[in-house]
Every structure is written in structure tokens, then in C-alpha cells.
Amino acid sequence: MDGKELSLSLLFCIFSIVNCCIENTFNNTAVTLVGAKDIRTITGCFEPTEDLVKVSYIQIVNESVPILRRGAINGLPNLVDVVLERNSMQDIDPDSFYNLPKLYLIKIKQNNIRVLREGVFNGLNLTELCLTDNNIEIIYPNAFDDMPKLSILFLNENKITRWRSDWFKRSPQVSVLNFEYNLITTVPYRCLQNVKSSHLIGNVRVDTNVQLNNNRIKKIEDGAFEGLEMLGWLFLHKTK
Ligand SMILES: *[C@@H]1O[C@H](CO)[C@@H](O)[C@H](O)[C@H]1NC(C)=O
Ligand SMILES: *[C@@H]1O[C@H](CO)[C@@H](O)[C@H](O)[C@H]1NC(C)=O
Numbered sequence: 001m002d003g004k005e006l007s008l009s010l011l012f013c014i015f016s017i018v019n020c021c022i023e024n025t026f027n028n029t030a031v032t033l034v035g036a037k038d039i040r041t042i043t044g045c046f047e048p049t050e051d052l053v054k055v056s057y058i059q060i061v062n063e064s065v066p067i068l069r070r071g072a073i074n075g076l077p078n079l080v081d082v083v084l085e086r087n088s089m090q091d092i093d094p095d096s097f098y099n100l101p102k103l104y105l106i107k108i109k110q111n112n113i114r115v116l117r118e119g120v121f122n123g124l125n126l127t128e129l130c131l132t133d134n135n136i137e138i139i140y141p142n143a144f145d146d147m148p149k150l151s152i153l154f155l156n157e158n159k160i161t162r163w164r165s166d167w168f169k170r171s172p173q174v175s176v177l178n179f180e181y182n183l184i185t186t187v188p189y190r191c192l193q194n195v196k197s198s199h200l201i202g203n204v205r206v207d208t209n210v211q212l213n214n215n216r217i218k219k220i221e222d223g224a225f226e227g228l229e230m231l232g233w234l235f236l237h238k239t240k
């Protein structure tokens, strides 16, 4: 399929009630599920078949899943948590996740992802995203835009060299950012311009917490913290 056909069929999938798995992500992959009886392996995609429609938790650990492909996990109305750990994953295609109204957590830890593309997480109702211990070097500027509920983001133990002030557009709940153990050298002008300094969670005020310990910070640009009334915590020590 060429790109155009692919996006047309994806559009069809998103707006249709028939199930469709455009590209296989899983191949006899061992899986631990909550909400599905007697399913131990998955081939193709996770989609709302009779067997899978009640799934609330997906865990795949120590398997081989080289690339999460379009539609890998889609259309599950009860899915809350996705945990994909140590699967030698190298890439995540845009639209790997869609139509997941209850999704709370995606944890893709200890894999080999190098690039975070646009269109992977945008628009998801996710609260917590953990990408600890990958090889992430490149993050597209819009990778974390339009995530209305994103609150907690773990990107520690990666190879990020650049902090971008334009991250987190229209993602107003961002409040815990852990970027420890990366290779960031500069804190740029208005580094947190799209991040609020505190949030009300229930009735409790919670201060934003940004962790940048163990990076390579050599420069803090003038006005780096402009646009923030007050930052709860910014951890910058142990800079090499
Ligand atoms: C799935 O895995 C089997 C066994 O490793 C392999 O023979 C087969 O080609 C794979 N199928 C796909 C679609 O990748
Ligand atoms: C995955 O592999 C690691 C290292 O080999 C091991 O310590 C861990 O127990 C394994 N976890 C599961 C759920 O199989």
C-alpha cells in the first residue's frame, strides 16, 4: 500500500465499526491481559473483537515487537493500561494507538526507540506516559501537543540532547516531567512556556516538578524561566 491508500484505509478504520488491522504488529506474541479469558498470545493487532473488547490491561514483556505499527492497539473501549517492556522495540508508527477513550497509562520501557514522531501520542486521553530507558535522541516538536490529560511524562535514561521550549502545546495538565540521565546541554529561552506552574488536582494544588538531574547542562539562556509565575521544583543539580 502506498501512503495515500494507507491513510485512506486508516480513516476508514477510525470511522467504521468493522474491525481492521492494517499492518500486523504482533506475531504469536505472548501477552498478559486483564479482561480476556484464556488469551495467551496475540497475532495482528489488538482490536475490538468479541474476545478482546473487555480488555482493560495489556502487558507484553520480554517478547520481540520490533515496530509498533498503525492500529497496533485500537478500538478497545475499556483499555486503561498498556505496558510494553523489553521487547527490542525500535520504532512507533503514527496512529499505533487510537479510539481508546479510557486509556490512562502507556509504559514503553527498556526498548530501543530512537525517534519519537508526531502523530503517535497526540489526541490520546492519556494521563501518564513512561518512555524510560530507550535510546530516544530525536523528539519531533509536536510529539506531545494536544494531549488534554497528559500529566506525568517519564523520559529519563535516554539520549535527548535538546530541550524544546515549544513542546506541550495544548497539553495543559503537564505537571511531572522527568528528563534525568539524558544529554541535554542548554535550558533555552522560555523553556516551560506551555507548562503551568501548578495544577488543581481534586481540590489540592500540586506544583509542577521538572527533573533535569544528570544531564550535561552548560548553559541557561537569559529568560529561560520567563513566563512562569512560580515553579514548584526544578532539579538541575549533578550536571556534568
Ligand atoms: C511470524 O513468525 C513466524 C515464526 O517466527 C514466521 O515464520 C512468520 O513469517 C511470521 N509472520 C509474519 C507475518 O511476520
Ligand atoms: C524478563 O527478562 C528479565 C531479564 O532476563 C528478567 O529478569 C525478568 O524476570 C523477565 N520478566 C518477565 C515478566 O518475564
Ligand SMILES: *[C@@H]1O[C@H](CO)[C@@H](O)[C@H](O)[C@H]1NC(C)=O
Binding pocket: 099, 100, 101, 102, 123, 124, 125
Ligand atoms: C477522551 O475522553 C472523553 C471522556 O473523558 C471522551 O468523551 C473522548 O471521546 C475521549 N477521546 C478520545 C480520543 O478517546
